[in-house]
Amino acid sequence: MKNPKILCLPADMNDKKYIQKGFAKTIAKTIAKTITDFGMLENKDTILVAVSGGPDSVALVLALLALKEKYTIKIGVAHLNHMLRGEESLRDATFVKELAHKLSLPFHEGQKNVTIYAKKHRLSVEEAGREARYRFFELIAKNHGYTKIALGHNKDDNAELVLMNLLRGAGPKGLSGIPPIRGGRYIRPLIRVSKNQVLDFLKLKKQTYVFDSSNQNMIYLRNKIRHELFPHLQSEYNPEIVDALDRLSNILRQEEAFWDSETKIQFNRCLIKTEDSLLTFSKTLMSNLHPALLNRVLRKAIKTVKKDLKRISLAHINDIVDFCFNKPSGFSLDLPGQIRVYKDKDIITIKKEDETLREIGKKEKQLRQMAKKK
Structure with a gap:
């Protein structure tokens, strides 16, 4: 089995760039404020962290560990092998298992043939993978008493989803992007952190991660947006396009919350009978x-x-x-x-x-x- 591909270079902990900019503190403050603003954590929460082995989920584990004492939380790691990339999938599972062991965290592993699942339920591979993951996380959380499930989506992921939904002709709800917290259970502490900040954070921590080759496959719309459309928009139209789309999603998310409340009121006012x-x-x-x-x-x-x-x-x-x-x-x-x-x-x-x-x-x-x- 191949060793996990290392994409980050070790950084000198005394590098003036990081000391002058207070980079680590900036990231920590951003994550802490996100957690506070959305009420993501409570004292004595037990958190199941979904870890694929990629940079975002690895950074998420490290960030939550830094908050472990502040919130008196317990952390566990979950990894689902989708069986889509052969040896590479096995490599990812091994990497995450070793990372959990290195950090002295409980490790929960599962596997699901997503290709077969997609055909059986008439779903795309992306939809099937997402459904399989959430079913797996819910099962582990139920069986082991986890109160929260943490996912590693970042600001770039949110902007990509907003643009993808815009291209599909979605309404305000679709353009409100990825919710920072869903159902009081799923939390995304990195949602205000950019991809570059995640990579720099891992570099500073000298932490390796693995590379998912499917993220380069242009058959997926998200990858085409990430690798082709976004760079074009940044170079030709707006270098801060990620922040612009993120702001749009935040505005619409607030307005959607108001509309949801008003819709519930009018729904009940017009309702005559329920059977x-x-x-x-x-x-x-x-x-x-x-x-x-x-x-x-x-x-x-x-x-x-x-x-x-x-x-x-x-x-x-x-x-x-x-x-x-x-x-x-x-x-x-x-x-x-x-x-x-x-x-x-x-x-x-x-x-x-x-x-x-x-x-x-x-x-x-x-x-x-x-x-x-x-």
């Missing part, structure tokens, strides 16, 4: 909502009965609005995921049907034919 997989709303109250708020209430309603918003696009939301408020004809509207919208004079019902909509349609057609014969 299993069925919601009934006042058509009159919904018709008086601002279009932006109406769209959000409809999305929340669909997510409530469907459990997610997969395959539900803005076009579907527009179809619902047009069907419910602009077209006098029609009794129901079919959406992906066995979702059907019914309208009456005074109410709108959104339901997840038990049967496929095709089967329901056949039965309705048969009933109409029988009615005509009578």
Whole structure:
């Protein structure tokens, strides 16, 4: 097995560059402020750190270890082998295991054939890998009592996601980027730290890491953005493009928090009845909502009965609005995921049907034919 490829050069701890700039202190303050601002840690938290072996996750472990005494926290390391890169994947797992041992931290290892998982669940390899990782982290956290799960996303990752979602035509939620904390459980202490700062931090600590060759594969949109589009934007348009996109995401994240609160209020105000997989709303109250708020209430309603918003696009939301408020004809509207919208004079019902909509349609057609014969 090959040794992990070292990408960082040892730095002299007495290097004037680092002493003059107080680099280590700057990074520590940034991370500490991020943790405080978002309430990421509490005393006696037990943190499961997701470590791939790359620079971000390795830096994350070191940063959290530096805060271990301040917060009286316990730390464990988790690594999932995706079985995508053969010997390189085994090399990564070995590196992370040795790092955990060197730092005297508990190590939790797993493996999942992501290629097979992707085919089975009809997902892209990226989607399958993400789903497999989160399932693995949740299982380890549950079995070993970890209260938080720390991920190594940095400021550049956030900016890349914002730009990628912009190119895909995402709305404000997509442009709000990577949340620093999610569900009170997943935390990202490095989210305000740039990639260059991460690399310099590791250089200062004389800490090695491994290189994931798939990060150079241009078949993935994220890699094309990272290696082609971002350098072009930085050189030709705005050298601070990462900071600009990061600011945009922070602004939109704050506004999304407000909209989420307002949507919940109007959702409950318009709601008439709740049953299993069925919601009934006042058509009159919904018709008086601002279009932006109406769209959000409809999305929340669909997510409530469907459990997610997969395959539900803005076009579907527009179809619902047009069907419910602009077209006098029609009794129901079919959406992906066995979702059907019914309208009456005074109410709108959104339901997840038990049967496929095709089967329901056949039965309705048969009933109409029988009615005509009578």
